[in-house]
Amino acid sequence: MADRTELSLSAGSVLELTPDGVIRCAAEAGFPLAGVRLADPRAQAPAVADAVRRTGVRLLDVEVVRLGPAGVTDAHRRLADTAAVLDAAFLLTVSEDxxxxxxxxxxxxLAEVLAGSVTRIALEPMAFTAVRSRAAAERIARAVPGTVVLPDALHLHRMREPLDAAWPEELVGYAQLTDVGSASQPGDPESLAHEARHERVPPGEGTLDLAGFLVALPAAVPLAVEVQSDALAAEHAPLDRAVLLRKAASAVVTGGS
Structure with a gap:
């Protein structure tokens, strides 16, 4: 796995950058893949496409569709359409329904909107969303052809799911590699969300069983390095942060060799 796994710079690791800036940062930091978070998809898409063309960095995912009881909205459709136009491999989706x-x-x-494109839905389960177990995520993904589950090491841990439980190859297109310093469980959804959005640490520097997590994944799935960290953001400029994270993730993937 170590020789074949590609790393992606997640938008969350360098949130202060524009989407096209994330692509350029990924290229400079040595990532072959990147993900972007689009606030204004149609306006931001041309710059992202240009950055992809100029750098050769491939677009792994576009964020984020947040489904609610109202179903797929016009905003969701615009984001999905843009992901398809950009040839993103995945559209990151969560449910709050x-x-x-x-x-x-x-x-x-949502899958109908993406029909005919290379873009697939990646459903991410989290303890502070409506899909808060691996079993639920797998049921839903199996019911919608082409949909995959997005395993995130931190979210699996906080859902009390074993990180070393093997994943079916057909249900995983990529995974998110991250870590967290505290082994104690936050007590409520708000605390869980805060931890995920502000308190992650570089892979290998925390308490998670990342070796078990990697062994459980299908061979050679890309790994998106998602480390949303206020501390890292305060200490390191985006490019320096991206380089630090790539090195940390590479060391985890190769077992420190």
Whole structure:
């Protein structure tokens, strides 16, 4: 796995950059892949496409569709359309709809928007969203052809899922590599969300069983390095941070060799 795994710079690791800036930063830091978070998809897409063309960095994912009880909105469709136009491999999607059947139907509607493109839905389960278990995420993904589950080491740990439980090859397109310093469990959804968005640490510098996590994944799936960290952002400029994270992730993937 170490020789074949490609690393991606996640948008969350360098949130202060523009989407096209994330692509350029990934190239300078030595990442072959990157992900972007689009606030204004149609306006931002041309600059992203230009950065991809100039750097050769490939677009792994576009963020983020947040499904609610209202289903797929016009804003979701614009983001999905843009992801497809940009040839992103995945559209990162989460659900905040407590009705699993309705979430499944919404993902089916989103899949129709992406039909004919290379872009697939990646459903990310998290303890502070409506899809808060691996089993639920797998059920939903299996019900919507082409959909995959996005395993994130931190979120799996906080959902009390074993990191070393093997994943079916057909259900995983990529995974998110991250770590966290505290082994103690935050007590409420707000604390879990805060930890995920502000308190991560570079891979290998925390408490998670990342070796077990990597062994459980299908061979050679790309790894998006997502480390949202206020401390790192305060200490390191985006490019320096990206280089630090690439080196840390590479050391985890290669077992420190």
């Amino acid at each position: 407590p009705d699993e059947a309705r979430t499944t139907a919404s993902l089916g509607d």
